Amino acid sequence: MKDVSGIETAYELAKQRYAEFGVDTDAALKQLGATAISLHCWQGDDVGGFEHSGVTGGGIQATGNYPGRAQTIDQLRQDLEKAVGLIPGSHRLNLHAIYLDNRGQRIERDQIGIEHFQSWIDWAKGRLVGLDFNPTFFAHPKAADGFTLSHRDAGIRRFWIDHGRACRRIAAEMGKQMGSPCVHNTWIPDGSKDIPADRLGPRQRLIESLDEMRSERFDASAMLDAVEGKLFGIGSESYVVGSHELYMGYAMSRRTLLCLDSGHFHPTETISDKLSAVSCFLDRLLLHVSRGVRWDSDHVVLLDDELHALARELVRCDLLGRVHIGLDYFDASINRIAAWVIGSRNMLRALLTAMIEPWRHLQQYENNGDLTARLAMMEEFKNLPAAAVWEYYCLRNNVPVGPAWLAEVKAYEASTLAKR
Ligand code: RNT
Numbered sequence: 001m002k003d004v005s006g007i008e009t010a011y012e013l014a015k016q017r018y019a020e021f022g023v024d025t026d027a028a029l030k031q032l033g034a035t036a037i038s039l040h041c042w043q044g045d046d047v048g049g050f051e052h053s054g055v056t057g058g059g060i061q062a063t064g065n066y067p068g069r070a071q072t073i074d075q076l077r078q079d080l081e082k083a084v085g086l087i088p089g090s091h092r093l094n095l096h097a098i099y100l101d102n103r104g105q106r107i108e109r110d111q112i113g114i115e116h117f118q119s120w121i122d123w124a125k126g127r128l129v130g131l132d133f134n135p136t137f138f139a140h141p142k143a144a145d146g147f148t149l150s151h152r153d154a155g156i157r158r159f160w161i162d163h164g165r166a167c168r169r170i171a172a173e174m175g176k177q178m179g180s181p182c183v184h185n186t187w188i189p190d191g192s193k194d195i196p197a198d199r200l201g202p203r204q205r206l207i208e209s210l211d212e213m214r215s216e217r218f219d220a221s222a223m224l225d226a227v228e229g230k231l232f233g234i235g236s237e238s239y240v241v242g243s244h245e246l247y248m249g250y251a252m253s254r255r256t257l258l259c260l261d262s263g264h265f266h267p268t269e270t271i272s273d274k275l276s277a278v279s280c281f282l283d284r285l286l287l288h289v290s291r292g293v294r295w296d297s298d299h300v301v302l303l304d305d306e307l308h309a310l311a312r313e314l315v316r317c318d319l320l321g322r323v324h325i326g327l328d329y330f331d332a333s334i335n336r337i338a339a340w341v342i343g344s345r346n347m348l349r350a351l352l353t354a355m356i357e358p359w360r361h362l363q364q365y366e367n368n369g370d371l372t373a374r375l376a377m378m379e380e381f382k383n384l385p386a387a388a389v390w391e392y393y394c395l396r397n398n399v400p401v402g403p404a405w406l407a408e409v410k411a412y413e414a415s416t417l418a419k420r
């Protein structure tokens, strides 16, 4: 076939440039193709879900009122199909318990079962390479005072432990049916707006609840537990029970995954530097790739310095087989499908750039004590034609190259979203 757009020719030239530094771009594209991103279902409907209970809140909030939000399961699936078709590679979907298919019947959270997610699994098969799952510990009357698994009331703790147990069973079944382990990630909003008198009690209760919730054993080929810490949330500005340190200790002592969310630390603190440290002590990690602006604002992920730094660590520490990459943001002020596409394509572009960067040369300079060459070449490598490799990857994967994806999203907005 004729190379009408010049993408293949540009790729051949780029391939040679990288080969001069010993980098095999074909091998990198193969590795990128094997790297799945877990798309967060909640970007599609502003973390609403399908319980239709009318209860919201719980420490997170999507802002914006862009029209076209998915309001039914079918609409959300249709939107996801659109997004997936614009992202090169094979990916996963990350579901929350509130996205259950309850067929109009109210089901309490401690009563949910695989039957409420079977339609998701059936839909996902052949479209996605895996499903991930999250218990939902927010937007519920029993979470209204800001405490769940660490609540002082044993009855409320029991309810949430049972929710977690139900969710782990669902996750294990999802993993089994999809043939790929389902990451079951626990994030709770527990904490307080003002200074607590007791910081220890809730933490001890949380650990006990988590242990009980996790007492049922499932094969690692079916499901993997992860715990996600946080510095502060809306309504938990002064104290968060599940802090980073608590979950780091929990994950290391219980051998679970630790989830690092880029928005969950001090505003100038980054998660890229943490990977080489925690990976020495943990077998597996989960990332919630997000972008905080001044706080945990969950903005769409940009191709910025921190994303590049994160991708570099994943590649240079050889972590791609041990780190599960999920996106976590919710922007209701722009087209929601575009939000998925922008964030996922950025994550993949950052990974590809990191894979083909001649970083082994930089490490060699460092080992030789030549810090001048390390800095000089680090900057020179920024000019290598990574964009040509990315465009070729999109072409090969039959997804729009460059900004052409936006026209497709706009057309979908006019034909479908505008009618909702
Ligand atoms: C909240 C956590 C959590 C949620 C999702 C919806 O601060 O980041 O991961 O965003 O579970």
Ligand code: ZN
Pocket (backbone or CB within 6 Å): 187, 228, 261, 288, 328
């Ligand atoms: Zn998160």
